[in-house]
Amino acid sequence: MNDAFIDYEYKGSKKRKPMRREERAAQFQSFDALSGHKEEIAEESRLTNELISLAKDKEIEIEENLKQLLKDNSKKALFVYFEKDGRKSGGSYKNVMSSIRKIDSLKKTIRLESEVCITLDNLIDVQIQNEAE
Numbered sequence: 001m002n003d004a005f006i007d008y009e010y011k012g013s014k015k016r017k018p019m020r021r022e023e024r025a026a027q028f029q030s031f032d033a034l035s036g037h038k039e040e041i042a043e044e045s046r047l048t049n050e051l052i053s054l055a056k057d058k059e060i061e062i063e064e065n066l067k068q069l070l071k072d073n074s075k076k077a078l079f080v081y082f083e084k085d086g087r088k089s090g091g092s093y094k095n096v097m098s099s100i101r102k103i104d105s106l107k108k109t110i111r112l113e114s115e116v117c118i119t120l121d122n123l124i125d126v127q128i129q130n131e132a133e
Helices: 002-006 021-026 037-045 056-071
Strands: 077-084 091-098 100-104 109-112 117-119 123-128
Touching: 056 100, 056 123, 077 117
Parallel strands: none
Antiparallel strands: 077 091, 077 123, 100 109, 109 117
């Protein structure tokens, strides 16, 4: 009985047209069963910092420096602030050298000339720069 099938000529399907060679080969290509897995591992291993609490004397120092900068808008300062991470808990500390454009006491933010906006609660340090620096 098997001999009958050996000489049988296959005429193809009447319902479907034959696949192109590229389409047929694509069925057997390997695939990433865990798509996005490498990206998730990289994201999980990325380190973030927690916001530190400032001592009362440091808060007073920052407040005094901000008052000085508001009196003289031409002075620049190094602002150290905490920026929350958009994907994970925590964040990172940033430094920016700029002068103050405006302080919004309702929103509790500082807008710098460099277009950076800092929340006052996230401000860690303000170091006024001397004219020679």
